Amino acid sequence: MDLRIDLLKTGIPEDEIKGLRSEALAAYGDLKSGKLEFSGWVNLPESYDKKEFEDIIAIADEIKKKCEALIVIGIGGSYLGARAVIEALAYNADPSGVEVRFAGNNMSAVYHEELLDWASKRDICVCVVSKSGTTTEPAMAFALFKDMLIKKYGIEEARSRIYAVTDACKGVMREEVDKEGYKSFVVPDDTGGRYSVLTPVGLLPIAAAGIDIRSLMEGALSACKSYGQNASLTDYAVCRYLLSQSKQIEIFEYYEPSLQYFAEWLKQLFGESEGKEGKGLFPASLSFSADLHSMGQFLQEGNQIFFENVIDVLNPPTDLILPDSAGSLLAGRSINAVNRAALNGVIAAHRSVGIPIVKVEIPELTPYFFGQMIYFFEMTCAITGLLMGVDPFNQPGVEGYKSEMKKELMK
Ligand code: PA5
Numbered sequence: 084m085d086l087r088i089d090l091l092k093t094g095i096p097e098d099e100i101k102g103l104r105s106e107a108l109a110a111y112g113d114l115k116s117g118k119l120e121f122s123g124w125v126n127l128p129e130s131y132d133k134k135e136f137e138d139i140i141a142i143a144d145e146i147k148k149k150c151e152a153l154i155v156i157g158i159g160g161s162y163l164g165a166r167a168v169i170e171a172l173a174y175n176a177d178p179s180g181v182e183v184r185f186a187g188n189n190m191s192a193v194y195h196e197e198l199l200d201w202a203s204k205r206d207i208c209v210c211v212v213s214k215s216g217t218t219t220e221p222a223m224a225f226a227l228f229k230d231m232l233i234k235k236y237g238i239e240e241a242r243s244r245i246y247a248v249t250d251a252c253k254g255v256m257r258e259e260v261d262k263e264g265y266k267s268f269v270v271p272d273d274t275g276g277r278y279s280v281l282t283p284v285g286l287l288p289i290a291a292a293g294i295d296i297r298s299l300m301e302g303a304l305s306a307c308k309s310y311g312q313n314a315s316l317t318d319y320a321v322c323r324y325l326l327s328q329s330k331q332i333e334i335f336e337y338y339e340p341s342l343q344y345f346a347e348w349l350k351q352l353f354g355e356s357e358g359k360e361g362k363g364l365f366p367a368s369l370s371f372s373a374d375l376h377s378m379g380q381f382l383q384e385g386n387q388i389f390f391e392n393v394i395d396v397l398n399p400p401t402d403l404i405l406p407d408s409a410g411s412l413l414a415g416r417s418i419n420a421v422n423r424a425a426l427n428g429v430i431a432a433h434r435s436v437g438i439p440i441v442k443v444e445i446p447e448l449t450p451y452f453f454g455q456m457i458y459f460f461e462m463t464c465a466i467t468g469l470l471m472g473v474d475p476f477n478q479p480g481v482e483g484y485k486s487e488m489k490k491e492l493m494k
Contacts, residue, residue, distance in 0.1 A: 085305065086455045088315045089442035092434055093322050093390070100321050103470070107317040107324075110469035111310065114462070121476035123273025124461060127281055128304040128454075135268070136300075139283055142246065142266060143290030147179050149244065150208040154198070154228055155288045156187035157212035158220045159351060160276020161248075164457070165212075165288040167348040168280065171341050171448055172294050174400040180293015181208075187224030195224060199231055207232075210291070212248040212284055214270040216256025219488075248283045275476050277352045278461055281454075295450045302454025310462050319441065320466035323364065326439055327471065332389035333364045334382075336429075338371050338422050339396050339448070346370075346394075349460060356468045356475040363471065372425050382433060390439035395426060398447045 090100070114125045146153055155162060162185055169176075169183050182205075186198055209228050213221045232241035247267040249256035260267045268283035270276075279285065281303055290296045310316050323333065333353070335346045346368035357363035367389070369378055382391075403418045413421065430440055443459075445452050468475025 085309070085446070086452060086459055087444040088319050089444065090315065090318055090322055092430065092440040092442070093326065094437065094439050095322055095325050099325060100318050103321045103324065104314065104317065106470060107321050107466055108311070110320075110466045111317060111462070113469065114465055115311070119476070121273060121275050121278075122465070123271050124278040124281065125465075126307070127274070128300060128307040128458060131281070131300065135283065136286070136296075139268065139286050140290055140296065142268075143287060146208050146210075146246065146291045147181055147293070150181060150206045152182040152184060152202065152205045152207045153288065153291050154202055154207055154209045155183055155185050155212065156209060156221045156224045156228065157185075157284075158188045158218055160279055161212040161214065161218075161221070161270075161284055162188055163277075163344065163348040163351055164280025164285040167345040168285065168289045168294060168299070168450075168453055168457075169292045170344045171339075172450060172453060173292075173341065175294065175449055177293035177295070181291050183288055183292045186228060187211075187221035190220055190223070195227060199227060202228070203231065203235070208244040208246065210246045210248070210288055211256070212270075212288075213256050214250050214254070214276065216249060216254040216259070219485075246287065248287060275478070277348075277355055278476075280348070280457055298450035299454040299457075302449075302451035302456075303458040304454075305451075306455040306458035306462075310459070316459065316462070317466060319443075320463045320470065322439075322441060323463065323467045324470040326390050327362075327364050327467075330388060330390050330439070331365055332367055333392060334389050335366065335368045335392050335394060336371055337368070337394045337396075338426055339399060340370055340373075341448070342394060342396075343368075343370060345456075352460060352464050355478045355481070356464050357471060357473060359473050359477075359480060362473055371429065372422070375425070375429065382438070383436060387436075387438060391433065391441070393426065393430065393440060393442045395442055395444045396448055397444055400448055 113119060114122055117126060155165060166185055184198060186195060209232060211221060211225045232244055236244060242263050242265060245265045247256060247260045247265045248270055249260060249267060251269045268287060270279065270284055271282050274282055281300065286296050335349050337346060350366045350368060353364065353366040399419050405413045405416050405418060407414045434440060445456055465475045
């Protein structure tokens, strides 16, 4: 069984969806044709560089042998995909995988001091992921961790513990890689950060964590092949477009806390792809059942500016049977069954007040199905963006705060 999309609870009449189907399929055709700039991810599952892929696996094996923990330095599209997969599939990882921690995704001294302290007590390697090499957060973290590596291991050994993923030929990181002789992989030119998880950007840290990247790519390939043949996949993009006419916010809801960073990845994917020219849905995420106890009131009775996307893991990797002391309603039941009762109950309650709901069912949290889900959401996002009339692959607005911050630093 594959990923399944349930659009029956969106409240959108079938004929409205059908009315836009050909436009969505035309957008899909444009994406597949490769004529759009930065659409290198579209055919990637079919055409990725097999030699580079084997090199990634070999270097990941080297990292696994060399250290017990890997510090992955990067921000935005240069780390969210890897973190999403590693945290969601931790249960599925091979024990030979290294422990992965993330740095350079914020400007907090407290965060980095704690992580440096943690790393100082372990045998570590560093993987720095930055296309430009000049992004402030990873540049600061890389300087700190390089300093630590040199003090701990000496300059030669430090060099052999640094792995880089960066531009093929330009930028300060590429210059440093070439000068210092770090082992490196390339961030492809035709793929933006938020679509790059299935390139070395995501694959190297994911493989080092002990997650089967062959299976991840096979899942992405199966989604790549079924997209365009399965109307429910393009229909989801159409539904999002239609809902964006009356709603301002879309919420991604999950019932497995390990999906927290997958939701963060989704927020960047949709927010950065569609939020431009005064258009786009504001992507938000909620972790259930925890957030039902904080946001449940708003969802049930507040201003209905949103619709919901429920990410439903049909078979979680483990379960627990509740003991007698849990009380008559719960005793003897499995905790997954209670979680499912919550999911079904929330959908019924929210539908009763007219909230549009899309359910995305993932059979299991495995690399294969995760690969399907990654490709599926990337394609959905790109198609909805094209239906909205925006370029889903640029992000001109992210420069605004950076130039103001630079002025502050130069004062
Ligand atoms: O998706 C994007 O393009 C951004 O999130 C970038 O990945 C992020 O800003 C990091 O950039 P760089 O890889 O150049 O350090």
